[in-house]
Structures are given as structure tokens and as C-alpha cells.
Amino acid sequence: EAQVTQNPRYLITVTGKKLTVTCSQNMNHEYMSWYRQDPGLGLRQIYYSMNVEVTDKGDVPEGYKVSRKEKRNFPLILESPSPNQTSLYFCASRPLTGGNQPQHFGDGTRLSIL
Amino acid sequence: KQEVTQIPAALSVPEGENLVLNCSFTDSAIYNLQWFRQDPGKGLTSLLLIQSSQREQTSGRLNASLDKSSGRSTLYIAASQPGDSATYLCAVPRGNRDDKIIFGKGTRLHILP
Numbered sequence: 001e002a003q004v005t006q007n008p009r010y011l012i013t014v015t016g017k018k019l020t021v022t023c024s025q026n027m028n029h030e031y032m033s034w035y036r037q038d039p040g041l042g043l044r045q046i047y048y049s050m051n052v053e054v055t056d057k058g059d060v061p062e063g064y065k066v067s068r069k070e071k072r073n074f075p076l077i078l079e080s081p082s083p084n085q086t087s088l089y090f091c092a093s094r095p096l097t098g099g100n101q102p103q104h105f106g107d108g109t110r111l112s113i114l
Numbered sequence: 115k116q117e118v119t120q121i122p123a124a125l126s127v128p129e130g131e132n133l134v135l136n137c138s139f140t141d142s143a144i145y146n147l148q149w150f151r152q153d154p155g156k157g158l159t160s161l162l163l164i165q166s167s168q169r170e171q172t173s174g175r176l177n178a179s180l181d182k183s184s185g186r187s188t189l190y191i192a193a194s195q196p197g198d199s200a201t202y203l204c205a206v207p208r209g210n211r212d213d214k215i216i217f218g219k220g221t222r223l224h225i226l227p
Contacts, residue, residue: 004157031213033215035217040219041219042203042217042218042219042220043158043203043205043217044217045214045215045216048213048214048215050213056213058214059214059216090157090158092158100145100146100163100165101163102148102160102163103148103158103160103215104160105150105157105158105159106157107156107157108155108156108157
């Protein structure tokens, strides 16, 4: 089954403790992206990647890191999490070939930073 | 700067009615426009993607239109059903590329049985 898989789905942690949210897709998509969703602010793009070793900032990259060492994986790293990073996070992917293609989203990761 | 607005923020309609959801954007030089559905606690599901050269796309009971000159898109849902209850979001790329994506805040739709 074609899917985008995020782990963990839920995480409660404390300020300053480094964490990584993994994202993996099995569709051989070139493009991958991370978003956060907050009440009243909607979905905002954090980082995106057009292919392996190619990443760029979205609208809210501060406090986050990403890497794209393999085509299928795009982890989101919070080196020193803070309470303002408490949010619902989504990973998405889509192909870059074949014209305009829709994004496929994971089911989300709910992070609570205490 | 591209901004995407969806009005109303919430909408309740009786089952069976046809309805229209609105999406407006400030920069008409868009690459495409996409409509998504989000169910509570779930990720987003792509409904329709309209390329900049197209004026509409249809999928089943859904029809999305695009008017770049006026900066507007509508999502038409025919013969609404309780299962259509969800939040509907539209999204456009920033500028005329397809990498940075801007989302509207969504319209929360409730279909009354």
C-alpha cells in the first residue's frame, strides 16, 4: 500500500531533550515536506526537499533541522525542543515527474513539549 | 506575499443540499491549486488539483473551479452527505513554482443528518 509513515504518532517530552520524528514514504517520490498545524494558524511549511541531499526552508524553519540522505526518508529533528514547538506535525510527499501531482500526507505526529 | 483565505471558517448545512466552499488568494501567478480534506485526528487527503492552465476539475460529486484573474477558487459539493463532514483546505504554491506551499486555514463543514 502506498503510504507516508510518521513515527511516533504521539510524544510528550521535556524542554531541551533532543528528538527526531521520522517520515518514510514507499512511493519513490522526489519531493518531501514537513508542516506544522496549530489552531488559528493553520498549516505552515517547515522544510521541504526536492530530492536526496537537497533541502530548503519553508515559512517556519526556526528550531528545526532536516536531512535527506535517502530518497524514502525525511526526518525532522528538534535539537532543543521548546514549548512553542508543541504542535501537530505532518509529513508529505509527491513525485516531481509526470506533471502536477498531489501531495500524499502522513497521519500526523502530535508533539507536546513541557 | 501570497495569502490564502477561506471563508466561512465553519458551515453547517442539511444533508442533501448542494454547497460551495470558497478560497481566495492574493497572488494570481500560481502554479496550481489543490483542495484537501482533513478528518479529525487524521492527515490530509487530496481531493482535486487544478493546474494553472485549467478552469475546473471534477471528481464524483466534487467540482473545483479556478479563476486566477480574480484570485478565487470554489469547491462545489453536490448532494451533500453526513460523510462529507470534515475540514476542507485549499493550498497554492508560493509564486510560480511548486515547492513552497501556502495553505488556507480551512472551512469546517458539518452536514446535518
